[in-house]
Amino acid sequence: MKITLKLFATFRNGRFKIAEQELAEGTEVRQVVLSLGLTEEEIGIVMLNGRHGELDSTLSHGDILSLFPLVGGG
Amino acid sequence: MDKIFRVNMTDLTTKIEAVPAAWAGLGGRGLTSTIVAAEVPPTCHALSADNKLVFAPGLLTGTAAANSGRLSAGAKSPLTGGIKESNAGGTAAQMLAKLGIKAIIIEGAPKTGAWYNLAVGLNGVTINEEKELLGLGNFAVIDAVEARLGKKTGVLTIGPAGELKMTAANISVKDPDSKIRSHGRGGLGAVMGSKQIKFISIDGEGAKPVTIADPEKFKTAARAFSKALLDHPVSGEGLPTYGTNVLVNILNEAGGLPTRNFTTGQFEAHDKISGETMHDTIVERGGKPKHGCHAGCIIQCSQVYHDKDGKYVTSGFEYETIWGLGADCCIDNLDDIARADNLMDDIGIDSIETAVMFGVAMEAGILKWGDSKEMLRLLTDEIGKGTALGRILGGGAGSVGRTYGVTRVPVVKNQGIPAYDPRSVKGIGITYATSTMGADHTSGYTIATNILNVGGYVDPLKKEGQVELSRNLQIATAAVDSTGMCIFVAFPALDIPECLPALIDMINARFGIALTGDDVTNLGKYILKLERDFNQKAGLTNVHDRLPDFFKTEPVAPHNAVWDFTDEEIDEFWNF
Ligand code: SF4
Numbered sequence: 001m002k003i004t005l006k007l008f009a010t011f012r013n014g015r016f017k018i019a020e021q022e023l024a025e026g027t028e029v030r031q032v033v034l035s036l037g038l039t040e041e042e043i044g045i046v047m048l049n050g051r052h053g054e055l056d057s058t059l060s061h062g063d064i065l066s067l068f069p070l071v072g073g074g
Numbered sequence: 075m076d077k078i079f080r081v082n083m084t085d086l087t088t089k090i091e092a093v094p095a096a097w098a099g100l101g102g103r104g105l106t107s108t109i110v111a112a113e114v115p116p117t118c119h120a121l122s123a124d125n126k127l128v129f130a131p132g133l134l135t136g137t138a139a140a141n142s143g144r145l146s147a148g149a150k151s152p153l154t155g156g157i158k159e160s161n162a163g164g165t166a167a168q169m170l171a172k173l174g175i176k177a178i179i180i181e182g183a184p185k186t187g188a189w190y191n192l193a194v195g196l197n198g199v200t201i202n203e204e205k206e207l208l209g210l211g212n213f214a215v216i217d218a219v220e221a222r223l224g225k226k227t228g229v230l231t232i233g234p235a236g237e238l239k240m241t242a243a244n245i246s247v248k249d250p251d252s253k254i255r256s257h258g259r260g261g262l263g264a265v266m267g268s269k270q271i272k273f274i275s276i277d278g279e280g281a282k283p284v285t286i287a288d289p290e291k292f293k294t295a296a297r298a299f300s301k302a303l304l305d306h307p308v309s310g311e312g313l314p315t316y317g318t319n320v321l322v323n324i325l326n327e328a329g330g331l332p333t334r335n336f337t338t339g340q341f342e343a344h345d346k347i348s349g350e351t352m353h354d355t356i357v358e359r360g361g362k363p364k365h366g367c368h369a370g371c372i373i374q375c376s377q378v379y380h381d382k383d384g385k386y387v388t389s390g391f392e393y394e395t396i397w398g399l400g401a402d403c404c405i406d407n408l409d410d411i412a413r414a415d416n417l418m419d420d421i422g423i424d425s426i427e428t429a430v431m432f433g434v435a436m437e438a439g440i441l442k443w444g445d446s447k448e449m450l451r452l453l454t455d456e457i458g459k460g461t462a463l464g465r466i467l468g469g470g471a472g473s474v475g476r477t478y479g480v481t482r483v484p485v486v487k488n489q490g491i492p493a494y495d496p497r498s499v500k501g502i503g504i505t506y507a508t509s510t511m512g513a514d515h516t517s518g519y520t521i522a523t524n525i526l527n528v529g530g531y532v533d534p535l536k537k538e539g540q541v542e543l544s545r546n547l548q549i550a551t552a553a554v555d556s557t558g559m560c561i562f563v564a565f566p567a568l569d570i571p572e573c574l575p576a577l578i579d580m581i582n583a584r585f586g587i588a589l590t591g592d593d594v595t596n597l598g599k600y601i602l603k604l605e606r607d608f609n610q611k612a613g614l615t616n617v618h619d620r621l622p623d624f625f626k627t628e629p630v631a632p633h634n635a636v637w638d639f640t641d642e643e644i645d646e647f648w649n650f
C-alpha cells in the first residue's frame with residue numbers, strides 16, 4: 001500500500017518535506033517513525049488524515065501521515 | 075513604597091497616591107481590571123472623559139524572574155464596549171516597576187484641542203504640550219523621543235490610528251532594540267488618543283531594584299522556574315527556533331487554519347508562509363531567528379525579519395498576523411506580509427484586528443483576494459492618512475462588515491476572531507464566545523490541549539470537555555496575566571509539575587506572603603467575575619457570549635465541522 005508522509009519543523013532537517021511511501025499492509029505509525037531514525041519521545045504530534053493519531057495507529061492505503069516534534073505558539 | 079501615579083487630563087494635574095490596601099496584592103491584569111471596575115462607569119462612552127486608561131506592571135515585573143516583564147494596559151474598550159486588558163513586552167514595564175510605580179491612572183480629557191505628552195519619572199508625572207510629533211508614525215516618535223530625552227528613555231506611543239481614535243488602534247511600547255511591541259487588542263490606542271496624549275516617556279533615573287522579602291527563597295524558586303521553561307520542548311526549543319508561526323502548518327494539517335475569510339480550513343500556499351519557510355528565510359538573509367521582546371525573556375519567540383537585501387523589515391512577526399494576512403486573505407507573499415506588519419506597527423493599529431478586517435474587506439470587494447499590493451496601499455494611503463475609507467477599515471472587521479453589508483463577519487463582541495477555526499477546534503470557540511475580552515485566543519489558549527498535546531489532549535472536533543478546558547485555562551490565564559509573565563509560561567506550567575509552584579514561590583518570596591495554589595486559582599476567578607460584572611453592567615450579557623451564526627450553518631472543510639454548542643452549553647462556562 002501507499003501512504004503520503006509529511007514531516008515538519010526539525011524533522012525535515014536532513015530528510016524531506018513530503019514523500020510517498022510504499023509500506024506493507026498493517027504497518028503502524030511507530031514503525032514509520034523508527035524507520036526515519038526518530039525516537040518515540042521525539043514525536044510531539046501525529047496527525048492521520050487531519051485527525052490526531054497514535055503511535056500504534058494502523059495505516060491504510062491512501063493515508064496522509066503528518067509528524068511534528070513538540071512545538072507550539074500562540 | 076510602591077505608589078499610584080494619577081493624571082487628570084481635564085484640569086491637567088497629577089498626583090502621587092499611596093496604594094490602597096485592597097490593591098496591594100494585585101498587579102497586571104488583576105490591578106488594571108480592578109481599577110477600571112472601581113472607577114469607570116460601565117455605560118460611559120469609551121472615548122469620553124469618563125473612561126480611564128490604566129497601566130500596571132505585573133507582580134513579579136522588575137525582579138530577576140524569567141519572562142516577567144510584561145505591562146498590562148486596561149480601560150473600557152471602544153471596540154467591544156466591555157472591559158479590556160491587553161499586555162505587551164517592551165522596556166516600559168520593568169522601568170515602571172523599578173521606579174516603584176504600581177499603576178498609572180489617566181483620567182479625564184482635555185477641554186481644548188491641544189495635545190500632550192506625559193513624562194514619567196521617579197518624582198511623578200509632568201504633562202507637557204506636544205506639537206512637533208503629532209501625525210507621525212510610531213517609529214519616528216520613538217526616534218524623536220530618544221533624541222530629545224536620551225537613548226534609554228522608555229516610550230509608550232500612539233500612531234496616526236490612535237490620534238484619529240480608530241477602534242482598532244493600539245498602543246506601541248518601545249522594545250530593547252528601539253523597535254515596537256504592542257498593547258494590540260481592543261482599541262486602547264483610541265482611548266489614549268481621546269485623552270490627547272501622543273506619547274508617554276519614562277525616565278529610569280533613580281530606579282532601584284525591586285525589594286524582595288526573602289531573597290534566598292526567591293533565588294531558588296526563580297532557578298526552578300527558569301529550568302522548567304528551558305526543559306519544556308515548546309518553550310525551550312520550539313518557540314525559539316520557529317516562533318509562533320510554526321502553527322501555520324500544524325493548523326493547516328488539522329484543518330483549523332481559517333482561510334478566505336473563514337470559508338475553508340486549509341490554505342493551498344501554506345508552506346510559503348509557514349514557520350519553517352520563515353525560519354530558513356530569516357537565517358539566509360542574516361536576520362535573527364530568535365529574539366526577546368523584553369530583557370529577561372529566556373524563551374525568545376520573537377525574531378527579526380530582513381528583506382532580500384538584508385535590511386530590517388519587521389520584528390515580533392507573529393503567527394496570528396501571518397495567518398490573517400496570509401491564509402485568511404489568500405496572500406502567499408511573506409515579504410509583503412512582513413511589510414504590512416511593519417506598517418501596522420508604524421500606523422499603530424492592531425495586526426490581528428486589521429488582518430481579520432482585510433479578509434472581510436476582500437469579501438466585500440474593496441480589494442481582490444490575495445492582492446497584497448493593494449493591501450499595502452490601503453494601509454499607507456487610506457488608514458495611515460485617515461481618509462473616510464481608511465477610518466472604516468481602521469474600525470476593524472465589524473466596522474467593514476456593517477458598512478458593506480457583509481454577513482460573514484468573524485467577530486465576538488465586535489472583536490475579530492483570530493487564527494483558529496472554532497468549528498474544527500471547538501475549545502477555542504468556547505474561549506472566543508465567553509472571554510470577557512471579546513474574541514481573544516490568549517485568554518484561554520485551548521490550542522495547547524486541543525492541537526499541541528500540551529496539558530493532555532481533548533479532541534478538537536468533539537464537544538466533550540471543551541467548556542471545562544476553556545474555563546480552567548481562562549482562570550489560570552487571568553492569574554498569570556497578573557504576574558507580568560508572558561503567557562507562554564503556560565506551556566511548561568501545564569506539563570511540568572515544578573513550574574507552577576515555583577511561580578507561586580517567587581510571588582511569596584517577593585512579598586513575604588504565603589499564597590497557595592488555591593489562592594492563585596481564586597485570584598483568577600475573582601478577575602473573571604469582576605470583568606464579567608463590568609461587562610454585564612455595560613450591556614454585554616450572555617447573549618453576547620455567542621459566535622456569529624455562519625459558524626452554525628456553514629460547514630468548514632476538510633472536516634465539514636459546524637459550531638454545534640447550544641446556548642445553555644456555552645452558558646455553563648460561568649458556573650464556577
Ligand atoms: S516568549 Fe515571546 S512574547 Fe513571551 S516574553 Fe519572550 S519574546 Fe515576549
